[in-house]
Structures are given as structure tokens and as C-alpha cells.
Amino acid sequence: MLTREDIIRKLKDILISADARNAAALQACTEDSKILTDLGLTSVGMLYMVIAIEETFNIRFDNVGMNDFVTLRDVVDYVENKLK
């Protein structure tokens, strides 16, 4: 069973592989970081993140929209719930 820290670490790896130019800022992000403003992700960036999460954690994002995830915490919570 993955711990919350494991999920965050993997999530950061996904974000860094998506946008290596912004690696330092992404490495320093916290659960409270806002996805669109603090991490600078676009809607396609979010889609990229969701696809990568689905593959990494072998889960599916069912019937949720972009606006359901404001901070990284929302994403971690969602993944954690799906893994339970």
C-alpha cells in the first residue's frame, strides 16, 4: 500500500517529466500548491498529469472535471481514495 508521501513523490516525478524546465519549482511544491497558478499547468497540462497518474497508479479518473482539482492536495486525496 502506497503512503501519502509515496503518492506525492510520484506525483512530483510526473510533473517534472511533463515540464523539466520548471523542475526546481515543481520539486519545491507542497500539497497546498495551486495547480493552475502555482505550478503553472494549463488545461492540457492537467490532462497530461491525469493520464500519467492513471498509468502510474493504475486507477481511473471517473466523472471528475478539471475544476475538481484546485490544489495538489485534491489530487493526492483523490488518488489515495482510489487506491483504498
Added chain:
Amino acid sequence: MSKTKRDYVRAPLFDLDYLLYDFGKLNFVIPGLIWLRPKWVYENKAAKKRIRGSAILMFNHTGFTDPFMDQMAVWYRRQHYVAAKELFHGKFLTWLFHVFHCIEVDRQNFNFQTFREITDHLEKGKVVSIYPEGHINQDTAGLTTFKSGVVMMALRSGRPIIPVYVRKPAHWYNRAVFCIGAPINLREVYGPMPSMQVIEQISDDLRQKEIQLSEIIEK
């Protein structure tokens, strides 16, 4: 001699779900083809090949009549348009969009299920049509920036993008011109998941490709 196996999934020719779609197409597209006497121009030899299996058709978008014109450009395939949620207003339009199997996209709150719906269509051998500019562009200065969603669809599905540039007739008696580009298989070149920087670059390249097609027509 043994038959070679198809390397693509073929959508069924007859499907009850598409009864009204096919009826509508017969009644509007065929008269449209007779009326507009379209001319097809191809980028090269590869572009001349009929589209088999699933593909993503990418069009320029200059008006509300575009889906009608685009049906004529690739008349032999059923096209599933990616359409903004705002267009699904009122009972009639909602019904019409459903008859034509349009895929509803909420641009303000993109639902990840929608993306899966698109890739599912492609896995079933269907054709998905998209306007990468994301809006009607009547600006004579040219095409606006392309959204990267089309790139993500092609990368995830592994199916080719076929760029098509449509020049609508300026007057009722003019001919429509369709310029069809060669299929672009992004997965073969970039793999399933390149970085966002590469994805943005590909979107820009696709825009350049549409510009090239428009220039072929003008030659």
C-alpha cells in the same frame, strides 16, 4: 495466397445507432456535393489514400456551416465532432448533436471522461473531427494558436492526424476546395508521452501544416 490481416479496426458499415446520421448525410451531403462541386487537392501521394480505420481529422474553423462542409471533404466516413457544451442548448440542437454523435466538451471544466470517450471512439475504428483552434476564426490574418488537446488525443490513441484545409466558396456559384494532407502519426515519432514542451511544439507544427495546405490551394 493468405489474406493479410488489417492493422486497424474497422467501424461497422451498417449500424442502427447511425440510422438517422446516415439518413441526414444522404439527404444533405449528396445534394451538397452536387451543388458545391468540390475540388479535392492533395498534399502528396500519401494524402490521396482513403482513410481506413480510425483517424483524427483536423480542420480550420471559419463558421457554423463548417461541419456540413467537412462532411463533404471526407464524405465516405462518419465523423464524430468534438463540440463545445455551449452548442448543446435547447432540445432541438441537443437532439441534433446527439443524432450526429457529437462529443460534448466542457471547455470551462474539462471532464476527463470526455477524453476517454474520444479515445474509445478511436479504438473502435471511428473518425473524430476536431477544430484545434477551439473557436470560430473569421480573422483574415490566418489561423490562431492551436490547442494541444488534439496532440494528446493522437498520442494516446496512436492514430494518425489528417490535416484538412477547407476553402469555402466566396459566392454560391463558386466551388469549394478541400486540401487534404498526408496522415501524421505522432506516436511513431514522439512515443506515447513526450514532455509538455514537445507537445506544445507539435501543436505549433500542426498549425504550420494547416497553413501549408492553405498555401497549396492558393497556388
